[in-house]
Amino acid sequence: MSHSTGTLLAPRLLSHLAVVLLSCVLMSCSEDEAATGVTQFTDRLTLGTGANASNTALTGESSAFISLGGVAVIYWRLESATELGGAGVALKIEKKSGSNYTLIGSYPYASPRSYGHIVISSISLADAGTFRATGLLTSTATEVASTTFTVRW
Numbered sequence: 603m604s605h606s607t608g609t610l611l612a613p614r615l616l617s618h619l620a621v622v623l624l625s626c627v628l629m630s631c632s633e634d635e636a637a638t639g640v641t642q643f644t645d646r647l648t649l650g651t652g653a654n655a656s657n658t659a660l661t662g663e664s665s666a667f668i669s670l671g672g673v674a675v676i677y678w679r680l681e682s683a684t685e686l687g688g689a690g691v692a693l694k695i696e697k698k699s700g701s702n703y704t705l706i707g708s709y710p711y712a713s714p715r716s717y718g719h720i721v722i723s724s725i726s727l728a729d730a731g732t733f734r735a736t737g738l739l740t741s742t743a744t745e746v747a748s749t750t751f752t753v754r755w
Contacts, residue, residue, distance in 0.1 A: 643683050643719040647737045647747040650677045658720045665751045669730060674753045677724040680737035682746050688716035690740040693725060698732040698750075706733070710740050730755045 651662030660679050667674045680691055692710040696703035711723050727733070736748040 643681055645683045645747045646681050647735060647749045648679045649735065649749060649751055650679070653677045653722050658722060660722070665749065667751065667753045669753055669755050672728055674727045675724055676727060677722065678735065680721045680746055682719050686713065686718055686721070688713045691721050692738045692740045694736040694738055695725070696734045697729065698734065703734050727753055729753065
């Protein structure tokens with residue numbers, strides 16, 4: 603990882619790794635339907651300021667985030683209309699520059715479960731601007747869903 607303004611995980615944020623690891627545990631389970639009350643799943647990617655440990659919901663859902671101490675911690679929830687079957691996912695982050703997007707990085711997340719429709723985790727951005735996040739299946743690079751968001755200092 604470079605130390606340019608596009609650096610996603612700031613070295614001083616090692617404490618956030620615990621948050622990331624904890625949120626990876628929140629990855630979907632067979633109780634997706636019971637936990638969310640949803641029986642139909644759609645392809646969507648949502649962002650928020652936190653995750654609810656008791657279910658598969660995000661807290662503080664938003665598309666605008668503020669960087670605190672030079673870093674914005676953003677929780678993401680990727681929902682797939684089709685059963686993921688334990689497939690790994692990746693979150694691709696691109697930064698808008700003019701009318702184009704430039705790849706910042708693609709960050710894989712291995713699924714600890716062999717079933718489910720939902721993955722929840724978080725990233726740390728040490729940059730400001732307009733971004734696009736895309737949830738992908740790592741085995742096929744198939745796009746599940748995408749959303750845009752902003753980070754302000």
